[in-house]
Amino acid sequence: MERKIWEFEGFTTCRVLGLTFDSIEMKNIFKELKIDDHQHLTESEMHGALVRACAERNFVSEYIDKTLKERFERYKKRLKGLDQEDISRLIEGGDVSRDVPLAALIWFAVRNQDEKIREIEGRVFNAVHIREHRALRFYDALCRELPLDGTDKEVISKLRSGLVSSEKLKRNLDRSKRKIDQFKSEIDAIKADKSELSIELKEEKRLNEELRIEWENSGGEEALKQIENLTREVKFLTGEINVLNKELITRGASAKKPILGIGCWRDYIEERPMIDDTDGGSSLEGSSLKGKNIALVGGVESLVPCYRETVESFGGVFYHHCGICSMNRREMEELAGKVDAVFCPVDMNSHNACRYAKKACKFRNKPCYFLKSSGLTAFRKELIDFASCQNRKIVTEVLG
Structure with a gap:
């Protein structure tokens, strides 16, 4: 059986009304009930008048009871399965996890008739009384720290706005810290590059000095x-x-062969292993790359055995670099120092790999050939062109 508000203890009625209605709502109630002279009443006077009116059954208490019942009805489902004892324990424990206002918890804790209703109301009063003390201490500290102009809702809105601003500032601070860490990492990388450039500069100066001495000695x-x-x-x-x-x-x-000068070398030149262009430059006769070390940077990993077989079929020695370049580029320079030529496909290598290959070849004074494709056909054609160039050099040396 439901109890009406005029059956509640006075302190219970006082807490429910005080937690539910602010000054604006109380003025609207007085206006709705057509109570005279309510315009001149203060908030505390309106609250006291409502509490006194709800002490007995009358048109005011019936209106208040109906209003409270309609307002708290939406919280009934959230408290489903809890009896008055359970709700009392929620109030005593300060549990707000169910998102139910304290006024609604008090209402449902004392609403139904029970043999222990007086005990329950006493427990509810004690728990709420302690929470009032805490709220007053918090309000007192808040008043001393911050200006609290406006209604309670306006103050809460300002506090929420401050909390949002604080969270935004925290996110900005975290973002700034990440940027600082990123800048530090970039600075360390620049310092490492600077140190490496300094080493390379010293090496270049040393090589220049050696070249100068050789030039002077020659x-x-x-x-x-x-x-x-x-x-x-x-x-x-x-x-x-x-x-x-x-x-x-x-x-x-002399009918066929001149006996002097360049002509006397024609038979020798014809007998040397040269490129056979009858099939479009697809093969080499003899050992056109014999004694030559050929390096390939990158390319298709599954074709590495085919690259190797192609070079070795021409009599050359094959070296391969995967194309992945770390901060230390000496491995590329060491490779360039071992070989006679470096081939670098641009379609399967990064910009840095191509750049490092070019620098290493320039540093070691070795030719570097950039291939548009990583296919075997393109690689084979460049090998043939390289072999032709080497053969022409041999001919030039012989004729020189």
């Missing part, structure tokens, strides 16, 4: 002038030999 400018003079003499003598050959052919002294 005669310097004087040796260069001698080479230029010898080159001019070779061109002059070659022209003279060509003239003599023509004269010999004209006189019939």
